[in-house]
Amino acid sequence: MAAARVILHIDLDCFYCQVEQKRLGIPASVPVGVQQWQGLIAVNYAARAAGISRHMRVQEAKQHCPDLKTVHVQTLGGSDGNGEEYGTANRDKSTEKACLERYRRASVQIISLLHSIAEKAVIEKASIDEVYIDVSALVDQELQERAAADAHGPRRAGLRDGTEGLHGFAWGSVVVGGPLDEGSECDQRLACGAAIACRLRGAVREQLGFTCSAGIAGNKLLAKIASAMNKPNQQTLVPSRAVPGLMSDLPLKKLRNFGGKLGIELEALGCTTAGEVAQHPQAALEARFGLQRAAWMLQAVNGISDEPVQVREKVKSMLAAKSFDAPTSDLAAIKRWFRVLGEELSDRMLNDYSEHHRHPRTLTLSYRGGGNGYSTDRSKAGPMPRFGKEGPTIDAIAEAAMTLFQKATETLPCTRLAISAHDFTPAALTEQQGAITKFFGGPAATSSAGVAGDIPQSTPSSSKGSQPSAFSLEEVDIERQRRILQDIRVQQAFASRGPDAAPDSISVHPGAISHPVDPQKCLPSKLQSHSAGTALMHNASNKRKRLDSPRKQPTLTSLFGRSKK
């Protein structure tokens, strides 16, 4: 029989607040709220202790807690352009657009760090600030190593040196339903998962300065419930025998997929907790929701789920959008909005390039307009402006979007504009094409155009006066194309080999955890100065440097050490 799975759910604490507090150097003890226009969209734990909650109006929150500091989310398009500081001064919803790029970047950094450490784990990004991690393979490895170590020496009292039994392994975790069972293989595996969770959280804290909470359980559903149970900066372990007790009183809104419409329908049947649904006559659930859905619901309310942790595919498109409070036919204003949206899209494309080394080939305009301004939702696509060293300029994107808008029908008056980037292709292909174009005598300024056939119809301002690329990839002979693809594969293999090269110098034996709730203390001291989590590069040239000289990064084994031989 396959060994029981060990799944972690890691959730950042008051995420947007932490990002802003780190950026502005505000201590965690100061009550902070992140606002978007006049509403709070995130509040930190000091503010929560003072009675402030998300979705309060800023004015009301400040009356409640005069010490509350509010930080406005970054905005694009304003007079100061960036919304760097506190407060609402100069924030004007009619001319500015909220931009979440700061939080996306922090999210990418955190996930990159987790990947760099837990190489053998499967990591699924669940949202901007939460991941599921299947650490089953790591647990197998660690338990095998310990068993091997035990075979060569005196049997140790527990699974970790310097600690007593399973609770040494799971030290720092809140265990639901009482002590772990020393004789249970499942509990041993979960305890090992807890040690991994503690160390991952420690790395995030130490390397990037963010606290997070974790749930450790045998499936995703339970791990997610668990991570929310003891926030902030703690982790919660759910042994299987504690599941019935945990589920019986669990409010349905805390169970994934049971909020919203389904929650309302179940409430109408008299069920507000998972336990009540479990006790509800199955036939009644089947009659109301159908056989399949009822079966799924009954599994979920009993804490059963076999949903795998899956690596999410890279995003297939990225979008920047703005809805207007009132319809507009002002073309100058629309042009200005395309600049604002272009700024956001350009930034995201650059980050994406940093992370995935790819370029989008298509720019799509979506709009709502015509009639009274709300009548149609349409879109029109065209080629993404060609790439310079840093991607298409904001002007180039704005100009291309305006061109699409002018070619589109029923655009005015308009109540919504969106531009999106699609059709990603490895950047190496476009770069290689540039080199080929140059090789064949194409003009250098245009040599980094999009791939074959995507000669932009509009001339981006960044390359005004330049000629369209003289050659497309199809025009290059087959042998050369084959070599190009080979080069790309070599580059990709090279890039992905980086984290394997863990320096032996940071291999240390797992030390005792010195504090039950502060995971940074779980870190081996050598890790504390290691900069694995800062590998994310924010511009193309840095990325290229990274490709050229992959930095050695620590693996989980090297960070956490192996069993004493």
Ligand code: DCP
């Ligand atoms: N967010 C938002 N609007 C919402 C919910 C969340 O803009 N309706 C943003 C702000 C949050 C971030 O997403 O910081 C993550 O949402 P969470 O629900 O995970 O909440 P927090 O991380 O803020 O707090 P917690 O520690 O309770 O998870």
